Amino acid sequence: MTPGGRCVEATHGAGGELAAQFLAEHILTRFPRTKTGSIGLDALDDGATLTLPAEGELVVTTDSHVVKPVFFPGGDIGRLAAAGTINDLAVMGARPLALTLSLVLEEGFPLSDLATILDSFAAALAEAGTSVICGDTKVMGRGEIDGIAINTAGVGIACPPISDVGFSPGDSILVTGTIGDHGMALLLAREEFHLRSDLRSDVAPIWSLIARALEVGGIHAMKDPTRGGLAAALNEMARKSQRTIDLEENAIPFRQDVLGLSAMIGIAPTDVANEGKAILAVAPNKAAVVLEALRAHPLGRDAAVIGTVTESHPGRVILNTTVGGRRFMEMPLGDPVPRIC
Amino acid sequence: MRDQPFALNDPQRAAALSSAMHRLVPRDRAVKIVHICGTHEATITEHGLRKLLPDQVHVLEGPGCPVCVTPTSDIDAALQLLDAGVTVCTFGDMLGVPGSGRTLAQARAAGADVRTVLSAADAARIARSVPQQVAFFAVGFETTAPMTAAVLVDDPPSNLSLLVSHKLIPPAMAALLEMPDTAIDGYLAPGHVSTIIGLQPYRQLPGGGAVPIVVGGFEPLDVLYALTLLLRQIATGVSSVENGYPRAVDAEGNPAAQRLIERVFSPCDAQWRGIGSIPGSGLALREPWEDRDARTRFRIEGRAGDDLIPGCRCADMLTARAVPSDCPLFATKCTPSTPVGPCMVGSEGACRIWFRYGGRPIL
Numbered sequence: 001m002t003p004g005g006r007c008v009e010a011t012h013g014a015g016g017e018l019a020a021q022f023l024a025e026h027i028l029t030r031f032p033r034t035k036t037g038s039i040g041l042d043a044l045d046d047g048a049t050l051t052l053p054a055e056g057e058l059v060v061t062t063d064s065h066v067v068k069p070v071f072f073p074g075g076d077i078g079r080l081a082a083a084g085t086i087n088d089l090a091v092m093g094a095r096p097l098a099l100t101l102s103l104v105l106e107e108g109f110p111l112s113d114l115a116t117i118l119d120s121f122a123a124a125l126a127e128a129g130t131s132v133i134c135g136d137t138k139v140m141g142r143g144e145i146d147g148i149a150i151n152t153a154g155v156g157i158a159c160p161p162i163s164d165v166g167f168s169p170g171d172s173i174l175v176t177g178t179i180g181d182h183g184m185a186l187l188l189a190r191e192e193f194h195l196r197s198d199l200r201s202d203v204a205p206i207w208s209l210i211a212r213a214l215e216v217g218g219i220h221a222m223k224d225p226t227r228g229g230l231a232a233a234l235n236e237m238a239r240k241s242q243r244t245i246d247l248e249e250n251a252i253p254f255r256q257d258v259l260g261l262s263a264m265i266g267i268a269p270t271d272v273a274n275e276g277k278a279i280l281a282v283a284p285n286k287a288a289v290v291l292e293a294l295r296a297h298p299l300g301r302d303a304a305v306i307g308t309v310t311e312s313h314p315g316r317v318i319l320n321t322t323v324g325g326r327r328f329m330e331m332p333l334g335d336p337v338p339r340i341c
Numbered sequence: 342m343r344d345q346p347f348a349l350n351d352p353q354r355a356a357a358l359s360s361a362m363h364r365l366v367p368r369d370r371a372v373k374i375v376h377i378c379g380t381h382e383a384t385i386t387e388h389g390l391r392k393l394l395p396d397q398v399h400v401l402e403g404p405g406c407p408v409c410v411t412p413t414s415d416i417d418a419a420l421q422l423l424d425a426g427v428t429v430c431t432f433g434d435m436l437g438v439p440g441s442g443r444t445l446a447q448a449r450a451a452g453a454d455v456r457t458v459l460s461a462a463d464a465a466r467i468a469r470s471v472p473q474q475v476a477f478f479a480v481g482f483e484t485t486a487p488m489t490a491a492v493l494v495d496d497p498p499s500n501l502s503l504l505v506s507h508k509l510i511p512p513a514m515a516a517l518l519e520m521p522d523t524a525i526d527g528y529l530a531p532g533h534v535s536t537i538i539g540l541q542p543y544r545q546l547p548g549g550g551a552v553p554i555v556v557g558g559f560e561p562l563d564v565l566y567a568l569t570l571l572l573r574q575i576a577t578g579v580s581s582v583e584n585g586y587p588r589a590v591d592a593e594g595n596p597a598a599q600r601l602i603e604r605v606f607s608p609c610d611a612q613w614r615g616i617g618s619i620p621g622s623g624l625a626l627r628e629p630w631e632d633r634d635a636r637t638r639f640r641i642e643g644r645a646g647d648d649l650i651p652g653c654r655c656a657d658m659l660t661a662r663a664v665p666s667d668c669p670l671f672a673t674k675c676t677p678s679t680p681v682g683p684c685m686v687g688s689e690g691a692c693r694i695w696f697r698y699g700g701r702p703i704l
Contacts, residue, residue: 250352313704316699318704319389320389321350321387321388321389321561322348322350322352322388323350323351323352323355323388323389323390323393323561323562323565324352324355324356324359324392324393325388325389325390325391325392325393325561326389326392326704327386327387327388327389327698327699327702327704328698328699328700328701328704329698329699330696330697330698330699333677333696333697
């Protein structure tokens, strides 16, 4: 917090003239693109409108974001909130049309930090070609909330929507890049381990990447491996579909520093969050072309085929380990604790 | 000329060790190998190594989880310290292990001051920063005992005391050999403990030379290599103590750490959960540090708790007479969120490790 710097005050969320000034000065100025229909953010009306495309199904998603620390290597809560919502739409096969933005701020939160966070949010929206069309701001007393929480809703259009279960035996399982970067970067940033590294979060809106894959076709299912990481996302896909996902450990792309940190602290990189990655189940005859399309995009350079769908153990994920062993890959149990042997 | 460096999960070398084991294994009988370290179990299970072993080779975890072997009476003593208003510091794993009634986690939820630490030094730091009495619940084998001793010889704050529950591995190995129905064909000895104690204590086991003993490391190839050495000894019928982890373990061990343990502690009989009392398997504070003993300082009465939970097979697990899937409670009534026995609580417990990797070791 900058001593003497300007901060969020209780009146900023209380309606009235002061709140209106706060909105005009500190929030609206951050968002140059404000509408996709006839009534948008700049109208400050009770709601906003969307002009619907002629084809496709509307996809709606919502997410609340809290993160510690608010600023982390590779991003901040603003970029995380925008990317999280855009990516939820993207893995439904939906082009993002518009987002909402609800801010819950702690009294005393530095306005300069808020500006940085909103600029990150706006930049991520621009990367995905979408806008924020309505929003809300509330201020809570000191100690009633930890700095900032952001809720977003997103609306997108999918033709057709892609679920996370529509895959069949024989399909290839792809990931769009290295696994575990965000979770490990945050573990480092929290300084519980007293380590330093260049590791950065992968937080990014990936709609433009997913759009390339959808153009190629053959995408049977998608999911973004956020909380719980690759292991949780694949297990959800396997359980819901009652298929088996059979993985090759040595095909899963990891950064060397992620592997090093993982070995040091005993937390698997497959168990921690990604914020700029997707899992794709692809028809076998399309896997190679989809992979090529993903790799041609800057966010998909490290994309890889990591496994196949089988029927040997319904509802389970199996890992063929690099050394030549074989075991189940389970849902993460929860917060791990250090070994004492 | 040095060999080219290779990864310690190199699949070609693993396949070569696997075929060597298939050549060496006796055709006509099962072979039971026991390790005494949760980290070995973690390596074996995480990398799915049992798939690479001959079918007749069974590898079991014995009393290798320090949290799991801590008896109910010691946890009850920690709970009594909390009742007396003492702040208790210990490793995170200890919080979920049941005493006679409560766990330390439940005591904390009810308002007692339990702190999670990574070492005895952390506990000393806490004691320096608070006015009240602080006790470190010292759990672990020869690897953690020197760290506890190092704090005691370094002028710790006067409000720090210790509830010592350290345990020694070689006496437990000897005890298992003497128990009925254990039928152990060889020991995969713990690499971490061996970095401290070296090889000599294994050679001096009562009935020494009775079974092959190979010290093993913790990477996949370390474990496969040590198991191959064990099967070679079994095939030749000559038992000895071999070092399968020479890049970390010196035959002499770590003399400085040994001297530190020797200076602060003297061996005593100790209670192991699921096994009972093992002679000379515990550590007691020597005379200059007697006033640091939390049991004495706060007049904690030792009372034997009931270590065994009805229906739970942890006792058989800790004596290498069962694997987790032999227990009817495993992954049904007993899970990490609803643990019945300590082997599902400690991150080095066999049940916890098997559960984490799907509950079935061979696919």
